[in-house]
Amino acid sequence: MKRAGFATRWLPILLLLPQLAIIAVFFYWPAAHAVQSSFYLEDPFGFGSSFVGFDNYTHLAGNSEYGRIAKFTLLFTVLVTFFSLALALLLAVKADNVIRGAKAYRTLLMWVYAVAPPVAGFIGLLMFNQSWGPLAELAKSIGWDFKLGVNFGDTATAMVLVSVWKQVPVNFIFFLSGLQSIPKSVREAALIDAKSSFRRFWDVTFPLLAPTGFFLLIINITYALFDTFGVVDVLVKGEPGNNPMTLVYKVYVxxxxxxxxxxxxxxxxxxxxxxxALTVFQFRLVERRIHYT
Amino acid sequence: MAQVSLKNIRKVYPNGYEAVVPTSFNIADGEFVVLVGPSGCGKSTLLRMIAGLEDITVGELSIGDRNVNHVDPADRDIAMVFQNYALYPHMTVRKNIGYGLKNRKTAASDIEAKVQDAAKMLNLTEFLDRKPSQLSGGQRQRVAMGRAVVRDPALFLFDEPLSNLDAKLRHQMRIEIKALQRRLGVTSIYVTHDQVEAMTMADRIIVLNTGRIEQIGTPTEIYHRPASTFVASFMGAPPMNLLNAESADGRVHLGGDMSVAASTADGPVIWGIRPEDIEIDPTGDIPFTVDIVEELGAHRLLHGQLNGQDLTIHVSKDVVVSAGPIRISINLDAVVLFNPETGLAL
Amino acid sequence: MTDTTSTPIAKRPLKWTHVMDHLILILGALFMLVPLLMVLQTTTTTDLETIKNGPEFVIGDQFDDNFMSAMFQASGFSGENTGLRMLMNSLILGIGFALGKIVIGMMAAYALVYFRLRFATLAFWLIFTTLLLPLEVRILPSYEVAQKLGLLNTYTGLIVPLIASATATFFFRQFFRSVPEELVEAARIDGAGPVKFFIDILVPLSQTMIAAMFIIMFVFGWNQYLWPTMVTTEEGMFTLVRGIKQLTQDLEGTNIPEYGRANMLALIAILPPVLVVIFFQSWFVKGLTESDK
Known part of the structure; x- marks a missing residue:
């Protein structure tokens, strides 16, 4: 609130009304509904439902398939997060170094941000196309018979690769902007204090970039958990079967x-x-972040 | 033109903090009053209450003969100049100055004429089509002034308008604002934490501290007869020397053979003397040791100790002094005595 | 005048690390770019060519044909989901979503920041809790709500539920809070009421922010996949991204998959958001990196 805010009574209510109405109908109602129906067993043909308490949860806990999917989701999340952060950091540091062509590199490295995940999955399908896909050919040349959508491990590899490809740009943008916000004077001080650029990176740049890194870590975990739905859906070609899938995809299926x-x-x-839990953790980090800046 | 009167104005924030204790004063028509005090003393709150930007918790405020407690800021017939100028960044100078008139449904031709007049008065004519970001600090300050002048208000309010300017510009604008106010004859209330601005611009100064008025008076009164140790040390650079002493038999002993009469009971007192009311006097009564000579060009400040307490002496540039023992005398008429418990002048 | 030939400027020695920097950046750029180039190449050749030889370093002459069939040939049974139709739906979703988000978000943020409101804290928490749960986790109940309200296969059903989160509101709130206090005070003394202040001062001041938000939200809306998949079942309502799945299924089922047409559609799905991001890069980056502060 601004200290000299307007005292008009009805106008702010009118201004808030559309937002509140939409979130009431399309956020709180569905969210409450989800919680409620998680305690009910619904007849598959739509003839009523019966209260079953925590049965749905205990059923999940004992379900080996659910456990397997959870494990895969964890592995998938770790791999996607690690590779997209590492790759983006490397590229951002290099892009921050160069002067010539900096703008061109920036554009070339960030445009994939605007590609929809399922479209990225579609491109993955083409790249790994069994009869002519360039990546499948490449795999074949080293004796790897790549079978997307048939072999669990192969499909998982493709999922990780496509998801990383799609996520690198976001991380790159944030890392680069983080690097560029490091004051010039600090860089110059480091230049005088340390001769090796490697030392300078680990002792000065990296710690200053840590807040951005923490923030991105959460963003990437959320991405791997939820936003990769489109990638997964397209790469398994809508046929879950034996294919790897993430928890969100399982909800849908x-x-x-x-x-x-x-x-x-x-x-x-x-x-x-x-x-x-992730968001609470993130807010904690954001609070810490303030101390850095 | 209007007089302003505050009757027992008080401000308590919702969190219980009392920013202004019940305060009353009157400002005469055409008078230039400066509210001065350290940050957090309530001067801005007081000004903002007068402007209508802050609710008045208790008390009565009138501008002219009209009670304006519940009048919208736009209808109080005031104009305000803000510390950061608060220019609308997306509007040209012309639109910035004319925006208030436009909202009052003034005819476009009238607006243009008035804007032109104000611009001419403030040397802004050639900048009318620029945006604030294309102007220097001093020019922005002038636009803010123009926005106030063009409304032809009954009352000008200034909220530390010069504190974002560099020293040289500040000096120049100080004179310009004062001259403008004289020419227009508009009642003005000016808030600042800078005692030099207060001294040079004000017809009357109101010194505030922790939400209460310490003293109201002309610059001369404030400077020479401070009502409290707070005023004595806040106004003037360097501040008034304040020394502890004992009063005995109706007299306060200053040093050497010098003493002043005191109509107070025996016991501790504080006596104050302005640095320029002390003279170097080879035949003087009081021995003094100069520790540091501060060279200021037009004059010098001598820092040293008297009776084991810090004392500063102001001498003109013609008086050559070096560190070491000297003798001084004190202009006894200029000595002010304070109660050490309350800090109030005796 | 100094004689430049007598004092030649020392040529900067070619630094090894600089070459490495550029090498890594070029590899990174290729990693991003090659998949798109492959898609592009296959849109210029015949399907038979693609199947026989895979992507090549040749630009064929089939671009026009592929473009025409992608735009005007329907892939489903209804004959309604031509590329043109899907392009239109994508634009409606992208623009409608971005506008809706911005208008509703700005109004709510204005109410929260500039008004003395008794239940402001409650409204704040109601609105910002929506940032915690992405649509993916409440997708089924949201679908049921849309169904109950009769919003399936309508543009309203496509767009409005997606607006039920507070990203834009949060962003504008942050921005409004950074606007100097004195501006609203000066405006009040100048006789501007809440509506006038909003239209005359706040909206013009927010221009850059609105543009940045529009770009981010347009891309976000255009790229939606899961919700459109659920809420639109009539082919005439498909967006390009929603149509991707059908493309993959078409490619699976036939003897001579129509790669030219399918890849062209993928390209049409990619280009608009990518071009927007590239052309309005600085706004976009600013909006993206400042929204987390």
């Missing part, structure tokens, strides 16, 4: 295709709790 509303809702609620 069970609820939308399998009509297991209760089980799917319980999975949603588990994901909600996961996201909430």
């Amino acid at each position: 069970d609820g939308f295709r399998g009509n297991d509303i209760g089980g799917s809702s319980a999975q949603s609620v588990i994901l909600m709790v996961l996201v909430l």
Whole structure:
């Protein structure tokens, strides 16, 4: 609130109304509904539902398939987050170094931000096309018979690669902007204090970039968990079968295709709790971040 | 033109903090009053209450003969110049100056004429089509002035308008603002933490501290007869020397053979003397040791100790002094005595 | 005048590290760019050519044909989901989403920052809790709500539920708070009420921010996949990104997959958001990196 805010009564309510109405109908209602139906078992044919308490949750806990998917999701998240952060950091540091062509490099490295995940998945399909895809050919040349959509490991590899390709630009943009906001005087002081550029990076640049890194870590985990839906959906070609999938995809498959509303809702609620935990963790970091700047 | 009157104006924030204790004063028509004090003393709050930007918790405020407690800022017939100028960054100088008139539904031709007049008065004519970002600090300050002048208000309010300028420009603008106010004859209230601005511009100064008035008076009164140790040390650079002493038998002993009469009971007192009311006097009564000579060009400041307490002496550039023992005398008429408990003048 | 030939400027020695910097950046740029070039190349050749030889370093002459069939030939049964139709739907989604987000977000942020409001804290928390849970975790109940309200296969159903989060509101709130206090005070003394202040001062001041938000939100809306997949089942309502899945299915099922047409559609899905991001790069980067502060 500004100290000299307007005292008009009805106008702010009118201004807030559209926002509040939309989130009430399309956020709070569905979210509450998800929590509620996670305690019910719904008849697959839509004839009513019965209260089953925590059955849907305990069922999940004992479900080996769910456990396997959770493990894969964890591995997938770790790999995607690590590689997209590492690659982006490397490129951002180099892009920050060069003077000639800096702008061209920046553009070339960030445009993929605007590609939709499923379209990225579609391009992945082409790259790994079994009869002519360049990456499949490349794999073949080293004796790797790459079978996208058939072999679990191969599909998982493609998923990670495509997801990293799609995520590097966001990280690159943030890292570069973080690097460019390091005061020139600090760089110059480091230049006088340390001769080796490697030392300068680890002792000065990296710690100053840490807040950006923490922030991006959360962003990347959220991305790998949720935003990769399109990548997964396209790469498994809509046929889950034996293919790897993430927890979010499982929610969709069970609820939308399998009509297991209760089980799917319980999975949603588990994901909600996961996201909430991540966000709380992020807010903590943001608070810490303030001390850096 | 209007007089302003505050009756028991008080400000308490919702968190319980009392920013201004009940305060009353009157400002005469055409008078230039400066509210001065350290940051957090409530001077800006007081000004903002007069402007209508802050609610008045208790008390009565009138501008002219009208009670304006519940009048919208736009309808109080005031104009305000802000510390950071608060120019609308996306509007040209012309639009910035004319915006208030436009909102009052003034005819476009009238606005243009008035804007031209104000611009001419403030040497802004050639900048009318520029945006604030294309102007220097001093020019922006002038635009802010123009925005106030063009409204032809009954009351000008200034909220530290010069504090963003460098020293040289500040000096120049000080004179310009004062001259403008004289020419227009508009009642003005000016808030600043800079005692030099207060001394040079004001018809009357109101010194504030922790939400209460310490003293109201002309610059001369404030400077020579400070009502409290706070005023004595806040106004004037260097500040008034304040020394502890004992009063005995109706007299306060200053040093050497010098003493002043005191109509107070025996006991501790504080006596104050302005640095320029002390003279070097080879035949003087009081021995003094100069530790440091501060060279200021037009004059010198001698820092040293008297009776084990810090003392500063102001001498003109013609008086050559070096560190070491000298003798001084004190202009007894200029000595002010204070109660050490309350800090108030005796 | 100094004789330049007698004092030649010392030529900067070619630094090894500089060469490395550029090498890494070029590799990074290629990593990003090659998949797109491949898609581009396959849109210029016949499908048979692609199947036989895979992507080559030749530009074919089939671009026009592929473009025409992508734009005007429908892939489904209804004959309604031509490329042109999907392009239009994508634009409606992207622009509608961006405008809706900005208008609603600005109004709510204005109410929160500039008004004395008794339930401001409550409204604040109601609105900003929506940042915590992405649409993906409440997708099923959201679908049910849309169904109950009869919003399936409508533009309203496509756009409005996506607006039910506070990203833009949060962003504008941050920006409004950074606007100097004195501006609203000066405006009040100048006789501007809340509506006038908003239109005369705040909106013009926010121009850059609005542009940045528009770009980010346009890209975000255009690239939506999961929600459009669920809420639109009529082919005439498909967006380009939503249509991707159908493309992959088409490629699977036929003897001579129409790579030229499919890749052209993918290209049409990629280009508008990518071009927007490239052309308005500085606004976009500013909006993106400042929104987290």
